[in-house]
Amino acid sequence: MTATTLHHLTRGRYRERAAHVLLFFCGTLSILTTLGIVAVLLFETLAFFREVPLFDFLTDTQWTPLFADKHFGILPLVAGTVLTAGIAVCVATPVGLVSALYLSEYATERVRRLVKPVLEVLAGVPTVVYGYFALLFVTPLLQTVIPSLSGFNALSPGIVIGMMIIPMVSSLSEDAMYAVPQSLREGAYALGSSKLQVAVKVVVPAAFSGIAASLLLGVSRAIGETMILAIAAGQQPRLTLNPTVPIETMTAYIVQVSLGDTPTGTIEYRTIFAVGMMLFLGTLALNLVSQWIKQRFREQVG
Amino acid sequence: MRIEAHTLARMLSRRRGMELGFKALAVTTLAIALGSLALLLLDAIADGAGRLSWQFLTSFPSRKPEEAGILSALVGTVCLILLTAVFAFPIGVGAAIYLEEYAGKSWFSRVVEVNISNLAGVPSIIYGLLGLELFVRAMGFDRSLLSGALTMALLVLPIIIISSREALRTVPRSIREASFALGADRWQTIWHQVLPLALPGILTGSILAFSRAIGEAAPLITIGALTYVAFLPDGLFAPFTALPIQIFNWVSRPQAGFHANAAAAILVLLAVLLLMNALAVFLRQRYQKRLNL
Numbered sequence: 195m196t197a198t199t200l201h202h203l204t205r206g207r208y209r210e211r212a213a214h215v216l217l218f219f220c221g222t223l224s225i226l227t228t229l230g231i232v233a234v235l236l237f238e239t240l241a242f243f244r245e246v247p248l249f250d251f252l253t254d255t256q257w258t259p260l261f262a263d264k265h266f267g268i269l270p271l272v273a274g275t276v277l278t279a280g281i282a283v284c285v286a287t288p289v290g291l292v293s294a295l296y297l298s299e300y301a302t303e304r305v306r307r308l309v310k311p312v313l314e315v316l317a318g319v320p321t322v323v324y325g326y327f328a329l330l331f332v333t334p335l336l337q338t339v340i341p342s343l344s345g346f347n348a349l350s351p352g353i354v355i356g357m358m359i360i361p362m363v364s365s366l367s368e369d370a371m372y373a374v375p376q377s378l379r380e381g382a383y384a385l386g387s388s389k390l391q392v393a394v395k396v397v398v399p400a401a402f403s404g405i406a407a408s409l410l411l412g413v414s415r416a417i418g419e420t421m422i423l424a425i426a427a428g429q430q431p432r433l434t435l436n437p438t439v440p441i442e443t444m445t446a447y448i449v450q451v452s453l454g455d456t457p458t459g460t461i462e463y464r465t466i467f468a469v470g471m472m473l474f475l476g477t478l479a480l481n482l483v484s485q486w487i488k489q490r491f492r493e494q495v496g
Numbered sequence: 497m498r499i500e501a502h503t504l505a506r507m508l509s510r511r512r513g514m515e516l517g518f519k520a521l522a523v524t525t526l527a528i529a530l531g532s533l534a535l536l537l538l539d540a541i542a543d544g545a546g547r548l549s550w551q552f553l554t555s556f557p558s559r560k561p562e563e564a565g566i567l568s569a570l571v572g573t574v575c576l577i578l579l580t581a582v583f584a585f586p587i588g589v590g591a592a593i594y595l596e597e598y599a600g601k602s603w604f605s606r607v608v609e610v611n612i613s614n615l616a617g618v619p620s621i622i623y624g625l626l627g628l629e630l631f632v633r634a635m636g637f638d639r640s641l642l643s644g645a646l647t648m649a650l651l652v653l654p655i656i657i658i659s660s661r662e663a664l665r666t667v668p669r670s671i672r673e674a675s676f677a678l679g680a681d682r683w684q685t686i687w688h689q690v691l692p693l694a695l696p697g698i699l700t701g702s703i704l705a706f707s708r709a710i711g712e713a714a715p716l717i718t719i720g721a722l723t724y725v726a727f728l729p730d731g732l733f734a735p736f737t738a739l740p741i742q743i744f745n746w747v748s749r750p751q752a753g754f755h756a757n758a759a760a761a762i763l764v765l766l767a768v769l770l771l772m773n774a775l776a777v778f779l780r781q782r783y784q785k786r787l788n789l
Contacts, residue, residue, distance in 0.1 A: 213683045220590030234629040296522035320711025322740045418619025420714035470625045481617040
């Protein structure tokens with residue numbers, strides 16, 4: 195072996211080692227991001243709970259950290275979030291499931307290829323655009339039907355968030371329906387079922403866990419949605435399930451505080467991290483349950 | 497069981513009716529979903545098209561709606577996304593290469609995989625809180641372009657990793673084995689064989705990820721990006737604003753003049769997104785043709 199080839203070989207080995215280390219670092223960065231999120235939220239939230247008892251946080255029915263008479267009850271923000279997410283799910287579930295069923299069982303290949311990309315576009319529209327639409331188009335439209343609806347309310351942004359998550363619910367449910375073995379459908383046809391009976395009584399039950407997983411992801415997306423609510427839902431945290439009055443969600447509260455000039459280290463500053471923690475835990479739980487359901491579904495079909 | 501002929505006929509026609517009913521329902525539902533998209537676009541065009549002009553694109557924001565423009569927001573968005581790409585693209589692709597080509601099926605890659613899919617589901621505003629504490633406060637970058645870009649980079653990283661891994665997975669095993677058989681080491685195989693073949697897919701996925709970042713306002717507002725900026729960013733540490741923030745600011749004002757501005761800015765934002773998507777499609781088409789051996 196000549197000196198040059200040996201030189202080349204060692205150089206290759208160093209390069210290989212360097213590439214490995216560098217790429218490993220890139221791979222770990224995602225874990226560091228997660229740790230960073232948890233650390234930041236935990237650090238500020240713990241500081242928050244040194245001043246505000248956890249019990250008050252979870253049971254007080256008023257949220258007024260920016261007023262002179264401060265109350266730190268998260269319930270009004272949670273109620274706002276649950277209300278708008280609930281409305282969104284009521285819109286997205288029927289529309290998403292019917293379109294998934296249609297695309298998976300009825301539509302021709304040409305229709306599928308035409309409709310699916312357009313649905314994807316619906317998911318790619320920036321949320322500030324949806325916010326504009328909710329505040330200046332949907333709310334005035336709804337006010338012609340419900341005159342008592344105020345300019346800021348939960349109903350209109352809830353409906354628009356529902357529109358936004360339709361593509362996700364539809365596309366993930368369709369994947370689950372598509373994965374149902376053809377033999378199940380054929381068995382049902384052989385027993386004299388109609389297409390609709392096969393779809394509703396065979397495909398939907400067989401794909402149920404996939405459908406449930408897609409709905410949970412939709413809920414999680416609706417809970418984390420921010421700009422639509424910051425624009426169209428108002429800034430009044432109140433413990434109500436009335437969709438016609440102004441409310442505030444957890445996400446919209448974080449935006450409200452961020453827009454002001456809140457100094458670091460104050461209790462007002464820490465509230466956004468405590469609220470963020472609630473939000474993070476809520477969406478994480480939904481995502482994990484959704485993954486778990488999907489995992490089980492994969493085992494069943496496989 | 498005996499069924500009379502007329503009973504059977506009635507049952508069959510009921511079934512046919514239900515089939516038709518479902519089809520009608522499904523088509524109506526789809527029409528509503530797609531129609532709402534059309535409605536959204538038409539609404540923005542109706543409100544904003546009149547405000548679109550060269551003056552609108554080249555003016556700074558102003559207290560008078562008819563004099564205001566989106567220059568600082570548009571430039572801010574372009575700078576922000578370029579900078580985000582500089583951080584997120586190499587790291588995201590690197591992570592994808594590590595997971596696909598190096599890590600194998602180890603427990604580490606399993607943990608990273610679960611972690612990435614969970615990160616992709618974290619609300620964007622939470623990334624804003626991370627950026628606020630980490631980049632703005634702890635590292636002292638303040639409310640700068642750099643803080644914004646780093647926050648956005650963390651936000652899009654999971655999406656880039658997921659789509660890049662898919663692209664790498666489409667490269668056939670045989671290409672790698674042929675390269676190894678000719679004496680190439682792992683890095684040479686990746687750099688000269690695998691990456692060029694996977695690049696169109698990686699680029700398409702990444703551009704789509706960045707177009708998601710372009711529309712994001714929540715994390716930028718959380719790190720304290722300004723809503724009124726009457727100058728252009730002159731460096732990494734300059735304060736900045738972006739199109740979605742400008743839109744949010746204008747929508748939140750009561751005057752109709754600003755609402756028209758918001759609609760016009762929405763049209764510009766949608767045009768930018770359309771351009772990026774077209775670019776993604778174009779890149780995929782062009783490179784795939786050249787690489788089809």
